[in-house]
Amino acid sequence: MKLEIILRTCDRGNVSKFPRFISASKAELLLGCVASLINAANQVQGHIISYKILDDNSTPETLSQLHSLFQQSKHSYEFVKLEGTGSHYTALKQFELCRDSNADLVYSIEDDYLHCPTALKEALEEFIFLQQKYPIEKPLCLFLWDQPEDYDPKHLSPELIMRGKYRHWKTGWFTTNSFITSPMIFRTYWDLFETLATQYQEWDGTGKKEDTIHEGNTISKIWETDVMRINPIPSLTLHMQGHLQEDPYIEWRYWWKHYTIIEKQKMRYQ
Numbered sequence: 001m002k003l004e005i006i007l008r009t010c011d012r013g014n015v016s017k018f019p020r021f022i023s024a025s026k027a028e029l030l031l032g033c034v035a036s037l038i039n040a041a042n043q044v045q046g047h048i049i050s051y052k053i054l055d056d057n058s059t060p061e062t063l064s065q066l067h068s069l070f071q072q073s074k075h076s077y078e079f080v081k082l083e084g085t086g087s088h089y090t091a092l093k094q095f096e097l098c099r100d101s102n103a104d105l106v107y108s109i110e111d112d113y114l115h116c117p118t119a120l121k122e123a124l125e126e127f128i129f130l131q132q133k134y135p136i137e138k139p140l141c142l143f144l145w146d147q148p149e150d151y152d153p154k155h156l157s158p159e160l161i162m163r164g165k166y167r168h169w170k171t172g173w174f175t176t177n178s179f180i181t182s183p184m185i186f187r188t189y190w191d192l193f194e195t196l197a198t199q200y201q202e203w204d205g206t207g208k209k210e211d212t213i214h215e216g217n218t219i220s221k222i223w224e225t226d227v228m229r230i231n232p233i234p235s236l237t238l239h240m241q242g243h244l245q246e247d248p249y250i251e252w253r254y255w256w257k258h259y260t261i262i263e264k265q266k267m268r269y270q
Contacts (some may be wrong), residue, residue, distance in 0.1 A: 001124060002048040004103035004122055005041065005194060009034065009066065009111040010056035015087050016202055028239055029064045029112055036115040039262045041123045042060045042074045051077035051113035052097055056090045072262045091197035099186035107180045114255050119144055119236035126164045129166055131241050134162055136229040141181040146235040147174065148203035148247055169230040173223050176215055176239065185227060192218045
């Protein structure tokens with residue numbers, strides 16, 4: 001199986017108006033999360049992996065460190081030259097590259113997701129295993145984060161729980177911009193991806209969230225009806241954002257200390 005990882009990076013600030021639960025600078029967070037992603041990809045055997053990195057004007061120092069990290073990757077990588085800047089532009093470019101990929105699967109991933117070492121090994125094996133074990137008639141989307149907000153009583157709905165090779169997986173209806181699926185999904189539902197990328201509005205906690213453009217009223221329509229979106233229990237990644245996103249059952253400080261090390265050379269980026 002061929003997986004193309006389309007990674008979006010930027011060492012400036014936070015698109016969210018809410019503070020992160022980790023006190024690291026954005027550059028430190030970016031480098032630690034990217035190191036964890038490279039480490040996870042380096043554990044994969046029997047599949048072809050490649051990267052495309054979209055960096056939105058990070059500092060020369062951060063870019064130099066990113067290049068050093070990717071030199072420790074077992075897989076090919078390319079830094080894509082961008083002609084524009086800003087989160088709307090880079091999100092659209094990310095989705096376009098996912099849409100136009102010739103890989104079997106694409107991983108649209110942002111730079112603030114911390115990966116455990118087995119994240120991609122499990123994801124690729126489970127993608128095959130679950131389709132063979134269960135009568136899944138829809139395409140699959142893997143959301144590698146078991147989002148705590150899914151368990152808010154206001155959001156609870158009946159879900160299917162499946163036993164995978166390594167852990168349980170459950171269905172759901174929501175993703176952020178970070179998930180694994182087929183490029184065909186981007187081509188088939190391009191209008192929703194384009195709308196999310198170009199019109200996204202961060203909710204500030206006041207007023208009605210539905211008055212803004214966000215994942216829940218764009219790409220989540222795909223996962224609700226036409227594509228089976230599943231996530232692992234427990235998480236294979238952690239979204240290092242605000243306290244609502246902090247997993248109460250996983251010690252993120254342990255992950256940050258140990259999983260930001262690229263195993264091949266034991267180099268730490270913190």
